[in-house]
Amino acid sequence: MSEMSEAAGTSGTAGADPIDPRLMPDVPGADASAEGLPPRSSLSLRQRVLVESSAIGDITLRTAVSTLLSTTVPPAVLASVVRHSGSERANLAFYADLAAEHDPAKSFPAPTEVPRISARQANPLAEYIARGMVDNIEFASSFRAINPTMRRRWSALTSNNIVRAQHWRHDDGPRPTLCVIHGFMGSSYLLNGVFFSLPWYYRSGYDVLLYTLPFHGRRAERHSPFSGFGYFAAGLNGFAESMAQAVHDFRSIINYLRHTGVDRIALTGISLGGYTSALVASVDDRLEAVIPNCPVVTLATMFDQWFPASKLVELGLWLSRINRQDLADGLAYHCPLNYAPLIAPERRMVITGLGDRMAPPEQAVKLWEHWDRCAMHWFPGSHVLHVSQLDYLRRMTRFLQQFMVD
Structure with missing residues (x-):
């Protein structure tokens, strides 16, 4: 642990800061006050300009992603809705009933076995980025669909039911491990490693594990038009099962890490990965710390802002005869706000961007x-x-050091 303590202790040294991705201008952010996020009027002129200009980029990307979803998802979803409108509504009620119990153990049953891992050396570029040993690991998912009516469909999935992750590890390990969950459509190990400055955490002494969400990357089913398509391809009920599997499979990852001797595990994730990490923190108490980054929290309100997909959501609800309250009740099944967190308050941290228009800061609040x-x-x-990523990476480092370093 001395290596970790020494490296982490240098994180605030001017001119020698190893957390220096130099991806964005180093314009300081700050911690929220007791009242929450600052009003725009309290920001400096430069901060306000950055917030507003970066928001434009988000709106552009949000519209592009929404258009992609609108052109690829509806054929499968609408066909199912037209054929089985009654069962779609009944299935949503199944998840609403589970959500109403606010019981994470019942909503998300724990995996009962340590997975049998298959590991192979990652490509040389991954090892160059990490400057250490990197394995791509995989194992068969033990997930069984929560809703009995979805089990035949889920068991027929092939690629999705192989859990995948990339593991950066030290040869004298196991070490305290930082796990990272990517966002929707953003499953590239390389890009996530660079974006989160994971080589810094690795060289500070942590092992690092990048977890692939269901239906992303090599878990995407054949003929998927893009990574993550499967989350939406089976409608609201398929999304619920995707979230249940995301939690289940990550808990299998925890079983694997604990079995190999890892005694300290922290979790961070961005966007959909932030949503997943917040949900895991309400289901599993074996995390030392959890840091959702730009998290989605309430999908029902977020869908309303995603034009043109929002119009197709309205059409789907009308065809299924699902009203807004039914929708909110069903989505509560996988909403982190529906469950009490199992991680102590001082071990929780939330990161948000004031200009975020894909997962607006109101979600993080x-x-x-x-x-x-x-x-x-x-x-x-x-x-x-x-913007100011360097600033929040330093903040994350100080936060994690309290619980992950002796």
Whole structure:
């Protein structure tokens, strides 16, 4: 642990800061006050300009992603809705009933076995980025669909039911491990490693694990038009099962790490990965710390802002005869706000961008309030343009050091 303590202790040294991705301008953000995020009027002129200009990029990307979803998802979803409108509504009620019990153990049954891992050496570029040993690991998912009516469909999936992750590890390990969950469509190990400055954490002494969400990357089913398509291809009920599997498979990863001797595990994730990490923190108490980054929290309100996909959501609800309250009740099944967190308040932290228009900062504030107003750090950027990333990476480092380093 001495290597970790020494490296982490240098993170605030001027001119010698190893956390220096130099991806974005180093314009300081700050921790939230007791009242929450700052009003725009309290920001400096430069911060306000960065918030507003970065928001434009988010709106552009949001529209592009929404258009992609609108042109690829509806044929499969609408056909199912027209044929089985009654069962779609009944299935949503199944998840609503589970959500109403607020019981994470019942909603998300724990995997009962340590997975049998198959590992192979990653490509040379991954090892060059990490400057250490990197394995791509995989194992068969033990997930069984929560809703019995979805089990035949889920068991027929082939690529998705192989869990995948990339593991950066030290040869004298096991070490305290930082796990990272990517966002929707953003499953590239290489890009996530660079974006999150994971080589710094690795060289500071942590092992690092990048987890692939269901239906992403090599878990995407054949003929998927893009990574992550499967989350939406089976409608609201398929999304619920995707979230259940995301939690289940990550808990299998925890079983694997614990079995190999890892005694300290922290989790961070961005966007959909932030949503997943917040949900894991309400289901599993074996995390030392959790840091959702630009998290989605309430999908129902977020869908309304994603034009043109929002119009297709309205059409789907009308065809299924699902009203807004039914929708909110069903989506509560996988909403982190529906469950009490199992991680102590001082071990929770939320990061958000004031210019975020894909997962607006109001989403992060809802999680912050549900999490007893835990640590929250804001930056003057957006979902895609993480202005002041250097600032929040330093903040993350100090936060993690309290629980991961002796």
